[in-house]
Amino acid sequence: MPEPAPVTAAILIIGNEILSGRTQDANVAFLAKELGALGIRMREIRVVPDIEEEIVAAVNALRERFSLVFTTGGIGPTHDDITSPSVAKAFGVEWVRPPAAVALLRRHYTGDDLNEARLRMATVPEGATLIDNPVSTAPGFQIGNVYVLAGVPAIMRAMFEGLKSRLPGGRPVSSRTVSTFLGEGAIAAGLGALQDRFPELEIGSYPFFRRGKFGTALVVRGTAEAALEKAADGLRGLIRSLGEEPIDGEVA
């Protein structure tokens, strides 16, 4: 039976604060791990500024190439929050205020507190499905294969937890890690040969500097458990053949 086409994903982070170095992104690692556990392959991350044409171009480039696109950031009430109208433009649809979205905000903000700025958070591309925000009410939304989430990590995570059961999954990718204080250059030839023996797996080599020494973490990833075990044995054998004792897992 042929392997079904993998479900792929991209993340689009919208915000000048990441580009200026003011804020360290905290959403990519969370989404990458969650999507990996669902068998969805993360294939690209982009960070773009709060500029409409940049957001439109990135949304359209990514939604054509990947099964799923997740955006984070730029959906608040201020002048620099332009993700929602930009996504409407990318899809060529109107930017509308569904009564259901306004009703959500009206439960949270009473009277004059529901001002025009906050009502922008109830304005979404026509045809979008709202994504629940259990933390601070203002919803995210889905249109086509694009999921528009908040940038604040606690809110982004809550939104993702609510929608993840609806995502199309794939076969989850597992991994095995074997580490060594050998340098990458010493193991490169044997590692390349091992990769050739297991073309269905992906073998990665990640240099590190810990305990005052350079070393290498070798990570094999794939969907077939039996092959992963064999390849991990192959990694241990390769390290022993070079006179070192392999270390299972990461070196802390």
Next chain:
Amino acid sequence: MPEPAPVTAAILIIGNEILSGRTQDANVAFLAKELGALGIRMREIRVVPDIEEEIVAAVNALRERFSLVFTTGGIGPTHDDITSPSVAKAFGVEWVRPPAAVALLRRHYTGDDLNEARLRMATVPEGATLIDNPVSTAPGFQIGNVYVLAGVPAIMRAMFEGLKSRLPGGRPVSSRTVSTFLGEGAIAAGLGALQDRFPELEIGSYPFFRRGKFGTALVVRGTAEAALEKAADGLRGLIRSLGEEPIDGEVA
């Protein structure tokens, strides 16, 4: 006198380990701050996997649009280190082994230790200029407006420190931050009006959750110190007009 065109930059991070969530990127924040101090505007970040066609496409897209492109990762000796030949392909030039690069490695690795895998680290696109690596010898390189750096943070930083005096600078961007425990929705209207008064500055609004409360950090950025001070005073006045005392800087 018209403002000269700003010097812009993009970062291209090459590596499956960031996409899988295995590794948290540690290079973006460093480069963003260093470039900001040199007056270079960071305009895009992309993360792509260790796949040749993806690297080639990203290098070519970014080097056309931005003044400078910095890549990190994928220049080691193993089979998944394909940045250097991919950059050669992007520029349509041969992948060559300059004697100067081999000589560098020969100072570090003696006899059989300078194996074929390590010699790959002395192989660069034809016409490239080597970038010094004071940590572990294997050089980075520059070709055209693309700077190819290591992915290991300590090595990337050392490479960058060596080359930064040769980078074309711009007028450094400064910033002022004023924080408040008001929500974004309460200040959005006044903030938009302030942005309209200072079109030459960029005013950003960043929600946070600290000390058990939601609040907002307001950051104004620009190259003109006098305008920055006036805009920061405007931010303080806006917060006071809403009945709160402004907090200079970030809320820890």
